[in-house]
Amino acid sequence: MEKETLIIVGAGAAGLMAARELSGRFDITMLEAQAIAGGRIESIKVDGHTIEAGAEFVHGDLPVTRKLLKEAGLAVSAIAENMYRKVGDELVDDTPTAGWEEMLEKMGSLKEDTNLRDFLDRHYAEDNSTALRQQAISFASGFDLADAETASVHALYKEWSAEEERQFRVVNGYRGLIDYLRENCIAAAAVIRTNATVKTISWEKGKVTVTLASGDSLVADKILVTVPVSLLQKTESVAKISFTPSLDDYEQAAAEIGFGAVLKVVFKFKAPFWEKLNGFIFSEEIFPTWWTQGLSAKEWITGWKGGPEAALLSSQDNESLLDLALASLGNIFDLPVAALRDLLEHAEVFNWQHNPYSRGGYSFSMVGTEAARQLLNEPVAQTIFFAGEALYEGPCPGTVEAALTSGLSAAKKITAASLR
Ligand SMILES: Cc1cc2nc3c(=O)[nH]c(=O)nc-3n(C[C@H](O)[C@H](O)[C@H](O)COP(=O)(O)OP(=O)(O)OC[C@H]3O[C@@H](n4cnc5c(N)ncnc54)[C@H](O)[C@@H]3O)c2cc1C
The missing domain is CATH 3.90.660.10 (Polyamine Oxidase; Chain A, domain 2)
Structure with a gap:
């Protein structure tokens, strides 16, 4: 029996993970806009040292990432987690700001979600809370790339109250993970076309026609789109994809996910x-x-x-x-x-x-993002599927783990749709 055809747009962690999972069942062509696979994983070698332009840390014992690193035989090393802070003229050991734990409790007991600025204005307006306010805002922007004016307190609470785990670096660079997935995909006969920027996707149930910036076009039964959510929002970029018929509610949902x-x-x-x-x-x-x-x-x-x-x-x-x-x-x-x-x-x-292929760093949850994510995780006519770090619904958002997990989850949905 002939295999169904599947196009995957984007050869970052999410796209490659999905491709590896699906390559036995589908005839896969991956279309990647840039000259190499990897997306926001970009390790550069300088004088024998690995510079990570994008993802650098493995934030704890993350199930999918750690399993894959092990399988690929890639060594990790625990990082030094000493924390220092410049206070006045001195660098001192960083200690939690007084009141942090109580603030977390308040965040956790908040019934209706709101943005961080509103939460702080309501509960920490007094002058003696200035340090705590600043700490919360700089935490949100520093770690989550989030804007206090829109960031969801429920989502920040989930992340900030999670137990701290040891962090690691991939000794020879995160790129090893991408190379491993890429080799797996090629060995399973998936085709990976680089310098292939998707411009338009025309679709009907059971059929997509994709046009590239080069003018080439390809046809497939299904498509998985894994570009950063920033490119699904209304944006000016050479990598912006337009859909025919348009997917206005999906574009609206993408706009309800923060991108820092x-x-x-x-x-x-x-x-x-x-x-x-x-x-x-x-x-x-x-x-x-x-x-x-x-x-x-x-x-x-x-x-x-x-x-x-x-x-x-x-x-x-x-x-x-x-x-x-x-x-x-x-x-x-x-x-x-x-x-x-x-x-x-x-x-x-x-x-x-x-970077026209990301237009920013990674996603964060705004008030309303949860519902938007759910919609983007719903296939369109069992023909168009979305994945990527921003669509992940678990406890470590904005990470490689999020991207890999989202790729796996999309693969499950695509398999289920082909069995119908
Ligand atoms: C500076 C920085 C630091 C980070 N640090 C960490 C960290 O320490 N730890 C961690 O776990 N995570 C970190 N992250 C986040 C992590 O890198 C991402 O969550 C993850 O790599 C996203 O994978 P993805 O597959 O969802 O998206 P991407 O990696 O962005 O893959 C999407 C792919 O789609 C391609 N594409 C875009 N438009 C088109 C188009 N029109 N046609 C064809 N292809 C297209 C892109 O070129 C890209 O290759 C960091 C990110 C950044 C930017």
């Missing part, structure tokens, strides 16, 4: 002036968060800025962002920028907002 901005800088200095500090450093600087890369890469340090302020800064060019990041680091360590420039051996600036 992020700027990441990676520096190599001739000498590690942060000396014995090994872990995460938090501050009030423009680039507020920094982390070291462990003892095996002690000259490297990474800076991070997420959320609405990162969105505002992202219109600046890379040279200006590099200056701002160096100034932040100089202020934290009381060193003049000129001295830092002399010590600087290598610099990378990753401005994800300028």
